[in-house]
Amino acid sequence: MSDQTCCEEFGRLDRRTVLRAGALAGTTTMVGSAVVTTRPASAASADSVLVVLSLRGAADGLSLVVPYADPVLRAARPGIHVPESELLATDGFFGLHPALDPLLPTWRAGRMAAIHAAGMLVPNRSHFAAMEEVEDAAPGSGTRSGWLNRLVGDLPGGSPLQGFSLGEGVLPISLGGPEPVFASGSVDNVGLLGEKQGKFRRERERSLSMLWNRDRTVLGDAMRQAMAAVDDFQPAQQQSSRVGTYPSSDLGRALADVARVVRGDVGVEVVTVDQGNWDMHVNVGNLSGGRMVKQAADLAQALAAFLDDVRAFRDEVTVVVLSEFGRRVKQNTNRGLDHGHGSVMLVLGAGVRGGYYASWPGLENTEDADLAVTTDYRQVLAEVVHRRFPAAAVSSVFPGLVYDPVGFMRG
């Protein structure tokens, strides 16, 4: 099907882009179906940069990192399972989907970990409710902030830059909360005017201040943050884009901009990016076609290009890849997969001790069987926070969590 539009920017608003719950705090930015949000915590350069890539729509972990030695999988997915002979980096039990091939050098270098059967302890099959819970990550605490917002709040610095926004759309819940954050659809769009206005720029800034300085609403806050952030963000804009080395996709374009923010070294410590399109109720497909192979290839190519793009910061940048929940074990009648529970989390880059990590629950081939969750996803995130951001307290980022690290990060 031809799906060309007259302007490529709006041909990119793809299905299953960003799943959002109803009431959110803050705002963001979209690069087509990918969303980039950054939070510069201080103007000084950052020791650690955490990139959180959310696979929106509930990604099937059993396809990405395949537990091929579990005998149930082949029987439950006659049309869509990936045969053992095609898998990469097999260890006798797990193997990577062949489309993840671009990440193989990272895997071989011991800089990529896969933590399987991870997720929320209590299943929730609603995209919206699950997303809210996953990103709030403080069950029962009644907090109104996301875990990344709490992380940022815990870190020293607190730049005069109260927030930064790389695009359009709505902030992910993980970043929402009392700490101001910034978001933008594109690095280049950060400026008070569409063009250089020379001397008039000062007049415009003064005039806007007069209009807004007494406005105490969320709009007034946003306007003041915008004006403060514009100047401090310039080093990122001066970084050239290497988008040509990325796949031509929303995620590729988004990560190419994230790399500029990292290379610009403007003090951003937390970045969130979304990849849409994982809600595969129909046509998961197999290696010769269908949605999974295409989607997994986009993910792997974009991530590999990103890691290469920021290689000068290889000791700073850690990437976490997660999804709001996984999918059922058994395929449905549309060669698709309905909403399930456990999935896989990937962690790549700085501080990672590579390999497969799982307490495998075993699969069942019944109508509604899920991949059971044996690792609380918060333990995975907490381990990254603990190892990469020593200044932050796990207990305040994840209230109520009894920290019990998996061991995939180096101490």
Add this chain to the structure above:
Amino acid sequence: MPTDRARATRVLGASDLHLVERFSYGITPRLAGQVRRAGGAAAWFAAQLEPARGADPADDYSLWWPYLAKSPDELWEASRAKEMGGGEVMADLQNFVLLRRIHSERQVLEVMTEVWENHFNVPVREDKVFTWRRDYGDVVRAHALGTFRGLLRALEVHPAMLLFLDAAVNDRDKPNENLGRELLELHTVGIGEHDEDDVKAAARVLTGWYVDPRTFAASYETARHWTGPLSVVDWSHDNADPDGRAVTDSLLDHLARHPATARRVCRMLAVKFVSDTPSDALVESLAAVYLAEDTAIVPVLQHLVASDEFAAARGAKVRDPAADLVATYRAVRPRFSRPPSGTSGRRHAANMLNYQSSTMGSAPGAWPQPDGQPIDNASWASPARMIASLRMHWYVANGYFPSKGIRYRTPQQWLPAKRVRFDDLVDHMSRELLGRKADKRLVRACAKACKITRPSERIHRRHALVKWHFGRLTSTILDTPEHFTR
């Protein structure tokens, strides 16, 4: 030399302006005149709520995009033949919808159509949805001032909804749960009122509705309907007849009349039209009207605007970026011309509306999830959104972009008299663009932006402000908190 005397543009009183701003895409001198002639905002509102009124001239803008008139199978064929892609048709639709919002004389109908399209969101970018998406919008519009029950019946099994939520080609014995889940979670009773068994049963109720994957013809197929007793929340049915359409109607009617739906829908309306934090008492009283009037929408809206809470909520709602774009064009009042077909028309203003809107973060039908885009203030108050809006105001105020297929009013046309004091000019422009008088803060901000040191300075046709910098004045007025809210 004294300033020439010009008749000041008349503005509405504050409470009339509040009602009109909340239920339109932006005040204009023309709309203010209509409100005055109707006898005030309340009378204008009552007249706007009458569902059976004549055609709106703005409807004819659809003729600018010929593919909008094509049937689902024609659109599918055009797409297969690479003659016209589905994404292009959807961009046409979004451009049309924005242009209609700018020019419509039935502003309340436009606003309510958007409200329900968002509540029953079917993203335009969804695969194959383009075949039925224009019709979907028309159906929403036909029911927008009717009953919620009518909306639910018409939309839940509309081909566009079936295609979007994986129910167009369903398996009788193991139906896809997507539509059943969103029916309960998003469209009616909401989270907390149902469990997973209810989702499965609702999915079964909805089996039989069918969209042919080759012709896109919609039909009901009894052979595809699952039969047998079913229960959903507090509804049950023996569901013995292979023709399950009556069972669908029964479930949808039940859910539409459910008190949990009443509260959920009325809370949404209160957040949209009153404030982000409506009181429980207001929501309960709206829900009571909703139930007493058998889900009729107009009585609920009338009750809402008559409440003290509504009266106290002036300026309390943020315009999302798409609404900002429409309000900006309504304020600046350029003349759009019909774009030529083919590539030569691609950069014409009417074909740029959706692009402008999307790059600021929202556009009609663009929200990619079934929950619809957020309607609270905080979601649309980010630094990035502010930057994007300032940029759009600047481009449009100066006539920089779009520049093809559009004729902007000239500075000379805006001048109310041959010679006018600067502060009077600001007041005039504020009345024209914002429908209200200028306060001292606005005069000072405009003077700063325009580098005018004395408010009494005389402005005339050959003044530098008029010759070179008028866009600074216009954009400053568009950058005010008043223009960012409704």
